[in-house]
Amino acid sequence: MMGQAEEGDEEEACLQLRPVEPLPSQCCGSGCSPCVFDLYQRDLARWEAARASKDRSLLHREETQSCPSKLNPETFLAFLISAVDRLTKDTYLVRFALPGNSQLGLRPGQHLILRGTVDDLEIQRAYTPISPANAEGYFEVLIKCYQTGLMSQYVKSWKAGDTAFWRGPFGGFFYKPNQYGELLMLAAGTGLAPMVPILQSITDNAEDETFITLVGCFKTFEGIYMKTFLQEQARFWNVRTFFVLSQENSLEQLPWSYRDRTHFGHLDRDLLEELVGSCRRKPFALVCGSAEFTKDVAGYLLHAGLAEDSYFLF
Numbered sequence: 001m002m003g004q005a006e007e008g009d010e011e012e013a014c015l016q017l018r019p020v021e022p023l024p025s026q027c028c029g030s031g032c033s034p035c036v037f038d039l040y041q042r043d044l045a046r047w048e049a050a051r052a053s054k055d056r057s058l059l060h061r062e063e064t065q066s067c068p069s070k071l072n073p074e075t076f077l078a079f080l081i082s083a084v085d086r087l088t089k090d091t092y093l094v095r096f097a098l099p100g101n102s103q104l105g106l107r108p109g110q111h112l113i114l115r116g117t118v119d120d121l122e123i124q125r126a127y128t129p130i131s132p133a134n135a136e137g138y139f140e141v142l143i144k145c146y147q148t149g150l151m152s153q154y155v156k157s158w159k160a161g162d163t164a165f166w167r168g169p170f171g172g173f174f175y176k177p178n179q180y181g182e183l184l185m186l187a188a189g190t191g192l193a194p195m196v197p198i199l200q201s202i203t204d205n206a207e208d209e210t211f212i213t214l215v216g217c218f219k220t221f222e223g224i225y226m227k228t229f230l231q232e233q234a235r236f237w238n239v240r241t242f243f244v245l246s247q248e249n250s251l252e253q254l255p256w257s258y259r260d261r262t263h264f265g266h267l268d269r270d271l272l273e274e275l276v277g278s279c280r281r282k283p284f285a286l287v288c289g290s291a292e293f294t295k296d297v298a299g300y301l302l303h304a305g306l307a308e309d310s311y312f313l314f
Contacts, residue, residue, distance in 0.1 A: 014051050016150060017121055019043040039074060043124070071105050076115050076165040082138065084158050088223055091144045091190065092155060093130075096164065101136040108133045108175050108197040109286075109314070112141075112168035116154035125151045126170070128193040128314075130226075132200050142225060144190045173286070173312045175201065181281030182211035186267065186297055188289025192216055192225055194314050195286060203236045210238065211280050217244040217267050217289065221254055231257070242275070267293075272300040285311035 019040055049055075071077065079096040087093050098104060106112075111128040131140040145152035158164070175198050183202075185195040195214060202208045214233075218224050224243060234241045243262045251259045263271060276283060285306060287297045294313050301311050 013121065014047075017123060018047055019124065071112075071166075071168055073168055073170065076167045078163045078165055081158055081160055081162045081164060083160055087142075087225060090146070091142065091225065092158075093140060093142055094155075094158065094164075095138050095140045096166075098137050098139065103134060103136055104129065104131075104139045106133060106139075106169045106197075107171075108201045109173050109194040110169040110171035111194070111314075112166045113170065114141075114151070115165045115167075116151050118150050118153045121150065123150045123154070128171075128197075130193050130196040132204070133197050134204075142190050142193050171314075173314070177202070177205055177208040178210060180210055180284040182213065182279050182283045184276065184279060184283040184285040185212065185214040186217075186272075186285060186287045186289075187215070188217040188267075188293040190225070191288030191290075191293070191314070194288050196226065196229070198286070199233055199239070203233055203239065212239045213242070213275065213279055213283070214240070215242045215244060215267065215275060217246070217293070219245065219247045221245060221248055221258070221262075244271070267297065267300075269300045269303055272297065273304045276301070276304040276306065283310070286314065287311060288314035 021040055079098070081094060082097045083095040085093045085095075106129060109128065111126050113124050113126055116123050116125070127141045127143060129139045130142050131138065143155050145155055171194075173194075183198070185199070187195050199212060199214065202210050202212060214230070216224060216230070221243075224230075230241050233239050241261060243258065244267045245262060245264055246266055248254070248262075249264055251262070254262060265271075276285075283306070285297075285301055287294050287301075289297070298311065298313060302308070
């Protein structure tokens with residue numbers, strides 16, 4: 001029999017594996033089957049049965065398929081890892097191979113669910129590919145690892161030649177060219193991920209004249225992801241990029257090209273109101289970051305005069 005301490009550890013480990021309920025914004029509202037909430041209820045029932053019986057084997061899934069041809073929102077498919085690049089001390093850019101010149105089949109901004117296993121425990125997390133929606137033969141995902149995160153332990157073990165399991169797509173934001181006069185993209189950290197394919201789909205389309213203001217919030221200048229890509233995008237006539245750095249305080253330490261578009265501190269109500277006011281056309285805002293960041297920014301947007309139907313929270 002297990003002692004009280006062991007039972008407590010077992011319960012804590014089990015609670016970490018509890019499926020995360022999707023946000024309302026992750027449901028497209030179009031009657032998909034299975035809906036992301038259907039999958040959540042199914043996974044929750046499996047987790048509750050495993051917890052009640054103390055049988056973790058019930059959390060394992062047998063419907064995994066290999067050699068994918070099409071994504072499936074219900075069934076995990078196996079994808080080969082072709083490259084793992086460490087961008088910062090805790091963030092990785094991972095490339096997955098697709099058969100031949102096939103495409104993943106996501107619309108810009110949609111995300112996938114990754115399944116991982118650590119110490120025989122199964123976990124699932126959502127990630128948004130940052131590769132172009134029309135990329136052929138591969139897709140790429142930006143993943144930040146945390147010191148105590150279970151999925152982080154799994155991701156840190158990856159190397160080229162390994163296999164990872166994904167299902168999807170999910171997501172309720174569907175961009176259409178020239179749908180909005182201006183997109184105000186507000187991203188914190190890896191919240192940049194859904195913005196990248198949307199941004200690139202606009203600049204790749206000569207007929208799309210949507211203005212874009214992208215605001216990336218990071219701790220330090222060194223911590224800004226994809227600097228080269230963002231610099232290249234900022235050269236387009238319709239794209240502006242700004243950065244908000246919470247742990248920097250000296251413009252002199254930044255390259256000249258960043259000094260006039262970098263703010264120190266946090267993205268607060270006054271700064272966001274200024275950004276909204278500087279938009280060249282009526283903006284539609286896209287917000288992605290931590291739960292706290294997303295909640296705060298949603299409130300700032302309302303204060304700045306945007307209605308609830310004028311922004312989308314990833």
